[in-house]
Amino acid sequence: MKRRKKVSVISRIAALFITVIFALPLYIAVVNAFKPYEDIVMKPLAPPSAFTLQNFVSAWNSAGIPRLYLNSILITGCSLALLILVASMAAYIVARKNTKFYNGVYVFFLMGLMIPVQMILIPSIKTLAFFHLLRTMPGMILFNCAVYFSVSFFLYVEFFKTLPTSLEESAKIDGASRFVIFRSILLPLLKPCTSTVIIFSGMWIWNDFLPPLYILDAKTGSTITTGIYRAIGQYTTNWDIVFGAVMWASVPVVILYLCMQKQFRHGMVAGAVKG
Amino acid sequence: MKNWKTKLSDFLFLLPGSLIYLIFMVVPIVVCFYYSFTNWDGISPTYKFIGMKNFVNLMTDQAFWDSVKTTLILTAFNVIFVNVFGVLIAVWMDKKEKTYNLCKAVIFIPCVLSSVVVSFIWSYMTQGNGGVINEIIGFFGGGNVDFFASPFVTTLTVTMAISWAGLGFYVTVYDASLKTIPQDLYEAAQVDGASAFHKFFRITLPLLVPGLTISVIFSVINALRQYDFVKIMTPQTIETIAVNAVSRMTDYNMLGYSSAIVLVLFLFIGVVTAVQYLILKKMEVDY
Numbered sequence: 228m229k230r231r232k233k234v235s236v237i238s239r240i241a242a243l244f245i246t247v248i249f250a251l252p253l254y255i256a257v258v259n260a261f262k263p264y265e266d267i268v269m270k271p272l273a274p275p276s277a278f279t280l281q282n283f284v285s286a287w288n289s290a291g292i293p294r295l296y297l298n299s300i301l302i303t304g305c306s307l308a309l310l311i312l313v314a315s316m317a318a319y320i321v322a323r324k325n326t327k328f329y330n331g332v333y334v335f336f337l338m339g340l341m342i343p344v345q346m347i348l349i350p351s352i353k354t355l356a357f358f359h360l361l362r363t364m365p366g367m368i369l370f371n372c373a374v375y376f377s378v379s380f381f382l383y384v385e386f387f388k389t390l391p392t393s394l395e396e397s398a399k400i401d402g403a404s405r406f407v408i409f410r411s412i413l414l415p416l417l418k419p420c421t422s423t424v425i426i427f428s429g430m431w432i433w434n435d436f437l438p439p440l441y442i443l444d445a446k447t448g449s450t451i452t453t454g455i456y457r458a459i460g461q462y463t464t465n466w467d468i469v470f471g472a473v474m475w476a477s478v479p480v481v482i483l484y485l486c487m488q489k490q491f492r493h494g495m496v497a498g499a500v501k502g
Numbered sequence: 503m504k505n506w507k508t509k510l511s512d513f514l515f516l517l518p519g520s521l522i523y524l525i526f527m528v529v530p531i532v533v534c535f536y537y538s539f540t541n542w543d544g545i546s547p548t549y550k551f552i553g554m555k556n557f558v559n560l561m562t563d564q565a566f567w568d569s570v571k572t573t574l575i576l577t578a579f580n581v582i583f584v585n586v587f588g589v590l591i592a593v594w595m596d597k598k599e600k601t602y603n604l605c606k607a608v609i610f611i612p613c614v615l616s617s618v619v620v621s622f623i624w625s626y627m628t629q630g631n632g633g634v635i636n637e638i639i640g641f642f643g644g645g646n647v648d649f650f651a652s653p654f655v656t657t658l659t660v661t662m663a664i665s666w667a668g669l670g671f672y673v674t675v676y677d678a679s680l681k682t683i684p685q686d687l688y689e690a691a692q693v694d695g696a697s698a699f700h701k702f703f704r705i706t707l708p709l710l711v712p713g714l715t716i717s718v719i720f721s722v723i724n725a726l727r728q729y730d731f732v733k734i735m736t737p738q739t740i741e742t743i744a745v746n747a748v749s750r751m752t753d754y755n756m757l758g759y760s761s762a763i764v765l766v767l768f769l770f771i772g773v774v775t776a777v778q779y780l781i782l783k784k785m786e787v788d789y
Contacts, residue, residue, distance in 0.1 A: 239601040242594065246605040252623045252666065253611060255634055259626075271626075271634045309522075317519035320512050332516075339527050341772065343727040345744050346764045349544075349751050350530035350537070373526030376519060405511045434616035436730045441752070452618045456734065459622065466626060473619050484614045488607055492674045495613065 256477075260470040267466045286471025290458035292451075299451040302364060302439070303432045306371035307425055310379055313372065314424070315417055318383030319409060323392070333384065339377030347374075348438060355442065362444035370442055371435075375428040382427075382497070386420035426487075426494030433480065451476050537761035544757035556762035566763065568653070569746035572732075575657050576664070576742065577725035583665040584721050585714070588672030593706060595673075596680050606677065610670035617667070617730035624663035625735050653740050660740070664731050668724070672717050679713025680706070708787045715782040719775055726771050743767045 259267045260282055261275040270276075286292065321333050351370055352361060360366030390413075398408045439450045449457055455472040459465070484491045538556055542549035560566055591609065595602035612620060627634040628649040636646050649659040683706065691701050729744040741749065743763065751760035 238594070239599070242601060242605045245591075246608050249666075249669075250608050250611075251634075252620075252627060253608075255627060256619075256623050268632060271632065272637060313519035313522060316515045320515045324512075336519075336523060339523065341768075341775075342527065342531060343744070343764070343768055343771065345727065345729065345747055346534050346768050347527060347530035348748075349757065349760060349764075350533035351526055353533070353544075354525065354529060369522060370526055372522050376523050376527065380519065405508075405515075409515075430614060434614075436617055436734075437748070452616045455622075456618050469622050469626065473622055477615050477619050480614045480616075481611060484611065485607075488610075491614065492610055495671065496674050496678060 256470060256473050259466065260474045262467075264465075264467040267470065282467045282471035283474065284471075286455075286458075286468045286475055289468055290455050290472050290475075291449075292454075292472075292475050294447075295449055295451045295454035298364070298443075298448060298454075299433060302367055302371070302450060303429055305364070306368045306375075306432050307429055309368060310372045310375055310428060311421055311424060314376055314379035315383045315414070315421070316409070318380050318387055319413065321380075322384045322387035336380050337377055339373070340381070344374060344438060348441060352441060361442065362448060364443075364448065367439060367442050367448070370438060371428075371432050374438070375431065379424045379428060382420055382424055383417070386417065390416060422490060423494045423497050426491055427497070430480075430491075430495060534761045534764060537758050538765045540758040542758045543755040544751065545755060549758070552758070556759050557766070559759070560762060560766065565741070566743075566746060569741040569743045572653065572657050572740050573726060573728070573742045573744075575654065576661050576728060576732075577722060579658065579661045580665050580668075580725045580728075581718065581721045583661070584668050584672045585718055587669060588676050588717065589707075589710065589714075591669075591673045592676035592680055593702065596677065606670075606673060609673055612667045613670045615667065618734055620663055620667045621731050621734035624659075624666070628659055650736065650739065656736050656740050660731050660735050663735065664725070664728065667731075668721070672721065675717045675720075676710065676713055679710055679716075682712075683709045708785075711782065711786045715779070715786070718782065719778050722774060722778065723771055726774070727767065 255271065258274050259271065261278055261280070262270075263277055263279050263281065266273065266276065317336070321329050321336070351373075355361040355366040355370070358366070360369065394412055394416075395408055398412055403411075434452060435450070436452050436456070439448070440453045440456070443449065443453070445457065455476055459469050459472060539551060539553060540549045541552045541555070591606075595606055630636070630646065630648050630650075633649075635649070639645070639647060648655070650656045687705050687709075688701060691705060696704070727744050728742050729748065732740060732742050732745050744767065747760050747763035747767065750756045750763060
């Protein structure tokens, strides 16, 4: 028994050791964000000797962080709101029917899961231009909704199948209309599924790189990811600005993750695994 | 009357989603097919229908084959890395203990970072002069390593960054998959005096196959369509198929040709996924 305990302690120390090595890039990103430029270049591994917030300020100014945040928040927020609405509504109908037609619709909507985004990006740019939506935020939002529609729809259908129909039926007898039933009875019940959709699609939309790079306007429409990419492309070796920008882009997401670890890990895996 | 009303509301519920899906997903897919048989440059008002010519040209396009090679190397190393280490770490840390939970939480952090951020950190670390990794190698007495010396080495460097960023995701998938293995199997094996080694290969691994199926297929799909890291970390030196396709469109104005490349990529992913699914399904066991 004693031997087993010893093994367990060694195993835990080894696990911590591996994790520390794994976390090295994270450590590098954090410590260098607080160091002056010379130290970043000369002493990449050392903790900050002269603590400075200058990198945050220079990145804020040269990349125009407030604008990027605003764009990213608006795009992610609006895309999610629209996505949740249209995917849950479509899923409600498809999940409650068992006819050949609706099974066909189900398979048809799931096709989108297999499509690489590069395939639809270029034709979508032409389509958006046709509707005069290219380089606008609504255009980006509609595109995001289409890309994440399949996976969200699928999660909602699976979830609806676990909900009993008795609630809806009794509400129907009381004379409530379908829209009322959906809004005031079903939407609240969908919360667990909605939170999965928010975390999964929200993370992807927030971190997306290729679509916003080509769909949004380079000057005014940069998101936090494309914005820092564009700002830093111009100063490749200005590592002080790079690390400031890296922190601005990551801190909100990492804090959110640390506060809701369980939901994040469950949400991201559920979205991918079921999809 | 009633029936008519229900049908109308069914239709209204389906309408918004269907419209978005049709206009921005289905139409672009069809259009992509169509463009791939034309010589359109994406700008001029006219273009010609040229049949299979784009696909024929693709066969002798050195840049395309280079991108195929890069993509395959990247996929092979990435898939092996994340799945082998994913299983090992998940099995190793499959205990309700604070230390292990902390480790798993830390390993997941890179998954919430954007590819731009991870690429920048790794570009900094792999610099030739005074890069962190070279500094560490130097500390142990090694010489300076150029992580971007040749296309092959560059591909490995990028693969390292991609694998680091994705590992936590796969650990979580395997972790969830391990939770579905019934504990009494291990207890029975314990009674029979099985070694830890035996338990891993006779119980854990076979019963992990459903998780493995999902995880391997997902990692292969993701690696095959890799764009971000390659684009950001290696300006112009190596290309994956996806990078090649997009640059054909944006830098060379070859929209028809670019569509043909994406179509080939899509078909390739489809075939690879189907083959893997069939092979891995056969490996599943029931105890």
